[in-house]
Amino acid sequence: MVMTTVTEASGVRVRDICKSFPVPDAPATRRMALGGISFSIAAAELVSLVGPSGCGKSTLLRLVAGLDLPDSGDLLVGKEKIVGPSAERGLVFQDPNLFPWLTVRGNIEAGLVARGVLREKRNEVGEFMRLVGLEAFANAYPHHLSGGMAQRVALARALINHPKVLLLDEPLGALDAFTRMRMQDEVLRLWENRRTTMLLVTHDIDEAIYMSDRIVIMTQAPGRIDREIDIDLPRPRDRTGDSFLRFRGEILEHLHFAGKAAA
Amino acid sequence: MNANTAPTPDPPSLPWWMQLAVPGASLITFGTHLLIAQKAPPVETRSYMLLFWEIIVVSIVLAIAQRFRPALRKWMRHMWPIFTAAILLLGVWDVITVGLHLLPLPYFPGPAAVLRNLISDRELLFDSTWHSLVLLLSGYILGVIVGLVSGVCIGWSSSVRYWGMPLLKVLGPIPATAWIPIAMVVSPSAIMSSAGLIALAVWFPVTMLTASGISNTRASYLDVARTLGARRLYLIFRVAIPAAVPNIFIGLFMGLGASFLTLVVAESVGVKSGLGWYVSWAQGWAEYGKVFAAIIIMAAFFSTVMTLLFKLRDRVLVWQKGTIKW
Numbered sequence: 001m002v003m004t005t006v007t008e009a010s011g012v013r014v015r016d017i018c019k020s021f022p023v024p025d026a027p028a029t030r031r032m033a034l035g036g037i038s039f040s041i042a043a044a045e046l047v048s049l050v051g052p053s054g055c056g057k058s059t060l061l062r063l064v065a066g067l068d069l070p071d072s073g074d075l076l077v078g079k080e081k082i083v084g085p086s087a088e089r090g091l092v093f094q095d096p097n098l099f100p101w102l103t104v105r106g107n108i109e110a111g112l113v114a115r116g117v118l119r120e121k122r123n124e125v126g127e128f129m130r131l132v133g134l135e136a137f138a139n140a141y142p143h144h145l146s147g148g149m150a151q152r153v154a155l156a157r158a159l160i161n162h163p164k165v166l167l168l169d170e171p172l173g174a175l176d177a178f179t180r181m182r183m184q185d186e187v188l189r190l191w192e193n194r195r196t197t198m199l200l201v202t203h204d205i206d207e208a209i210y211m212s213d214r215i216v217i218m219t220q221a222p223g224r225i226d227r228e229i230d231i232d233l234p235r236p237r238d239r240t241g242d243s244f245l246r247f248r249g250e251i252l253e254h255l256h257f258a259g260k261a262a263a
Numbered sequence: 264m265n266a267n268t269a270p271t272p273d274p275p276s277l278p279w280w281m282q283l284a285v286p287g288a289s290l291i292t293f294g295t296h297l298l299i300a301q302k303a304p305p306v307e308t309r310s311y312m313l314l315f316w317e318i319i320v321v322s323i324v325l326a327i328a329q330r331f332r333p334a335l336r337k338w339m340r341h342m343w344p345i346f347t348a349a350i351l352l353l354g355v356w357d358v359i360t361v362g363l364h365l366l367p368l369p370y371f372p373g374p375a376a377v378l379r380n381l382i383s384d385r386e387l388l389f390d391s392t393w394h395s396l397v398l399l400l401s402g403y404i405l406g407v408i409v410g411l412v413s414g415v416c417i418g419w420s421s422s423v424r425y426w427g428m429p430l431l432k433v434l435g436p437i438p439a440t441a442w443i444p445i446a447m448v449v450s451p452s453a454i455m456s457s458a459g460l461i462a463l464a465v466w467f468p469v470t471m472l473t474a475s476g477i478s479n480t481r482a483s484y485l486d487v488a489r490t491l492g493a494r495r496l497y498l499i500f501r502v503a504i505p506a507a508v509p510n511i512f513i514g515l516f517m518g519l520g521a522s523f524l525t526l527v528v529a530e531s532v533g534v535k536s537g538l539g540w541y542v543s544w545a546q547g548w549a550e551y552g553k554v555f556a557a558i559i560i561m562a563a564f565f566s567t568v569m570t571l572l573f574k575l576r577d578r579v580l581v582w583q584k585g586t587i588k589w
Contacts, residue, residue, distance in 0.1 A: 067490070087492030097484060
């Protein structure tokens with residue numbers, strides 16, 4: 001019960017978000033990237049955003065991270081409005097973006113150093129390295145790591161601040177199929193034992209069905225929400241089960257339809 | 264350092280011809296010298312002979328020691344061809360100058376004469392090197408500090424860039440030595456004005472490369488840092504500056520080259536000490552042996568300083584190891 005009061009503050013609400021960007025060739029005109037998006041993520045829920053490329057998934061994620069500000073509309077975490085980036089909302093990109101000049105340990109510590117709390121929380125660094133299974137690589141530099149290892153460091157780096165919300169922008173997109181499936185389980189494990197609210201942007205429909213509580217399908221130009229689908233399958237999910245494939249068919253059909261409507 | 268566990272099988276000794284290369288080359292070069300010296304006017308060559316005796320003895324000792332020291336063997340395998348070539352080049356120099364008189368004397372003395380000058384004038388040469396070192400370091404360090412500060416400011420803040428960049432673009436390309444007449448009038452002492460000129464020569468490349476490194480920091484590094492709770496000081500000192508360090512080192516190397524040039528010119532026209540002054544002084548007395556002696560010292564001095572900077576780079580940029588080569 002204590003858990004729920006804590007996590008209630010970590011739900012995300014997106015209300016009527018519009019975002020446009022200047023067109024590079026014609027500075028006077030602006031291209032609408034997001035045209036009035038509304039949805040919400042309950043505390044400790046894992047929601048995936050899928051949609052054709054260019055539909056504004058990453059733009060939306062950056063807005064929730066606070067790295068960009070919307071033209072209009074409201075973004076809230078709990079009851080607080082998002083006005084800029086914060087350690088409360090961790091972000092992991094497709095490229096792990098590890099700081100190459102820091103070791104694995106240095107990268108994981110970065111959030112504590114940035115907030116000036118390294119001294120008090122140093123003991124957590126080892127805990128997070130264990131959590132992602134990288135104790136043996138504490139002193140390695142990022143260029144020595146494989147793609148999967150680097151992404152695990154990026155996850156640990158984002159999680160060490162105990163963010164209320166973890167934003168994942170195609171975090172497994174650059175990995176090979178086997179590493180990718182293993183990492184999906186790993187992210188699920190982290191999510192299950194930390195109960196962090198997660199918003200996952202992905203191209204991979206199987207990944208979305210395998211991992212999420214709910215899938216939000218977007219259409220492109222300008223980005224709008226087409227449909228939300230609850231994935232009410234028990235975990236761990238069977239990637240070849242009938243109901244899994246039924247969800248897959250449904251979403252594919254939707255994306256196809258979405259693609260036609262935009263064209 | 265056990266040869267048995269080394270990844271590639273390492274033979275227990277260098278091949279015999281490699282062991283004999285350096286002493287052999289020494290014998291050839293010194294033998295050539297003796298042949299030439301019979302025809303040429305008698306010069307004092309005891310120091311030259313001693314040099315070769317030392318090289319021969321040391322190389323024989325090393326040839327024996329390498330059987331027991333794999334690390335030494337590896338180093339010798341790498342360096343011996345270069346040493347051999349260098350010793351043979353001394354012989355070629357001897358033949359061209361003293362032997363065949365292909366180059367006019369007294370402007371091109373032979374290696375034995377240069378060595379004699381190197382030894383006889385060692386006190387003044389040492390003193391000059393010391394003065395050059397002090398002047399170089401004070402100018403270089405000043406230029407680097409100012410260059411780093413201005414480079415970070417120009418690279419980070421767009422308003423500083425607006426005002427700073429034109430200034431940099433107009434003043435930077437002027438060779439620092441062009442300011443010598445003005446520097447001499449403005450500054451109370453020649454040493455200070457020379458240090459200032461060296462600093463100016465260093466300042467330009469360091470500022471330019473630092474600024475471009477800072478402003479080209481990958482935006483995603485800054486984004487990640489922001490979502491980790493970073494404020495401006497963290498973004499500048501722990502993201503932008505580390506990301507710019509490879510660029511900064513290019514600026515440091517370019518600045519070092521510029522500082523050598525400025526040092527030598529400034530010393531030969533203004534300051535009455537240092538290697539640059541020594542060269543022009545020896546030229547005034549037509550002592551070309553001393554000119555070459557000073558040039559040899561400069562080569563050793565400047566390349567040592569350059570090597571130290573490379574070592575510093577390798578330490579600082581250890582995280583880049585294997586990703587770049589230059």
